[in-house]
Amino acid sequence: MSADDAAALVPHGANVGMSGFTGSGHPKAVPTALARRIEQAHARGEQFRIGVWTGASTAPELDGALAKVNGVELRLPYQSDPITRERINAGAMEYVDIHLSHVAQFVWFGFLGHLDVALIEVTAILPDGSLVPSKSIGNNKTWLDQADRIIIEVNSGMSTALQGMHDVYYGTRLPPHRKPIPIIAPGDRIGETTFRCDPAKVIAVVETNAPDRDTSFAASDETSEAIAGHILEFLGHEVRRGRLPPELLPIQSGVGNVANAVMAGLENGPFSGLTAYTEVLQDGMLNLVRSGRMVLASATALSFSADATRQFDRDIENLKTKIVLRTQEISNHPEVIRRLGVIAMNGLIEADIYGNVNSTHIRGTTIMNGIGGSGDFARNAYLSIFMTPSTAKGGSISAIVPMVTHVDHTEHDVQIIVTEHGLADLRGLSPKQRAAVVIGNAAHPSFRPALKDYFDRACRLSPGKHTPHLLDEAFRMVNPLR
Secondary structure (H helix, E strand, O other): OOHHHHHOOOOOOOEEEEOOEOOEOOOOOHHHHHHHHHHHHHHOOOOOOEEEEOOOOOOHHHHHHHHHOOOEEEEEOOOOOHHHHHHHHOOOOEEOOOOHHHHHHHHHHOOOOOOOEEEEEEEEEOOOOOEEEOOEOOOHHHHHHHOOEEEEEEEOOOOHHHOOOEEEOOOOOOOOOOOOOOOOOOOOOOOEOOEOOOHHHEEEEEEEOOOOOOOOOOOOOHHHHHHHHHHHHHHHHHHHOOOOOOOOOOEEEOOOHHHHHHHHHHHHOOOOOEEEEOOEEOHHHHHHHHHOOEEEEEEOEEOOOHHHHHHHHHOHHHHOOOEEEEOHHHHOOHHHHHHHOOEEEEEOOEEEOOOOEEOOEEOOOEEOOOOOOHHHHHHHOOEEEEEOOOEEOOOOEEOEEOOOOOOOEOOOOOOEEEEOOEEEEOOOOOHHHHHHHHHHHHOOOOOHHHHHHHHHHHHHHOOOOOOOOOOOOOOOOOOOOO
């Protein structure tokens, strides 16, 4: 049926589990049609809002379209859309920011309420009724299993050669019947290549032919290349010390131009035989796979620029033997991350002198995107690295502060902080030792005197000497008008 007819089957108040992870694999037509229907309902004075659950961020034709018409009552677990963000921070949309590894199990546990509709993009429906996933898997298996009704968008714009790249695990059990996840190497396949789908629940099939949202990345600059250089030097040091093998350990990398700069550094660096166990495969990691530097990459989604998408589509038959796309609860599973010894590299908004990291909020109250999977990896990684330019807003704001305004990753989960000015290795250090290393190695030189002055006075005047703070002025650097 048409997208408009399918959208007419979604009622006000429904919780809708939609496919999509970092701009790939999201439904392309029905969300926009649903936004039109909601806008028409509002024009008639009728209430019409839904809950939107996804894998992670999506695209303007999903998040943006529904947010623009004020059609979303609650959003989870991650977003990056500017209209959605504006509504969340204005209090017009509720937002539940969740560790990505928790989403599927929270739905199975019943913690999030009832899932009414699954709206899933696939590349094909096979004769046996199984579904070939698109360029992301995310939480789609859970949506198909748990929803009362299913709407399928079949996107003929995706290559049929994607079939066989996916690994959909159906061995998850609820406590107390859980079993170990049988992955001991990044490329291990433990599931099926397609989704199971109960045909009795399918209420609509919509045909589309549309690309994913091409992710635009800023070109590498001096700052991102300097950060990448510090990380590569550190990894080489760890190999020489015998703490990492020559091929390193499986790599997880967050999204953005700094992450791509690190991948570019790895491509030109001394390491070979690399592997990845991550959430999202971006341009930089794709280049590593295509060059042969990386022999295997496991993820839950592909998120490429337009050029990288063309390269991927041209070489898909070769690449599908080197890339595994998994369900989100497996790509981000703490047990697997810990067993494999992943090297986790993620971005941040601000870090404080003791190593606490804020990756979600501006000045403690305004959400940017969400925690995503960074917490899944940081707490369980062999090496937990956070990276950022040392300043923001043209150099007027320090990314290194006395005390973060919101804590996503405590100092217990943060081992390495890297900026363009250096790398702070916090392993085995006490709080005061950490502060000295963070200020001396990671902070921008123009902010070091103020940070050191704060720390020195806190050491003298704080009633507690283990983690010295002056609470009446701890936030002045992020709120100078206070």
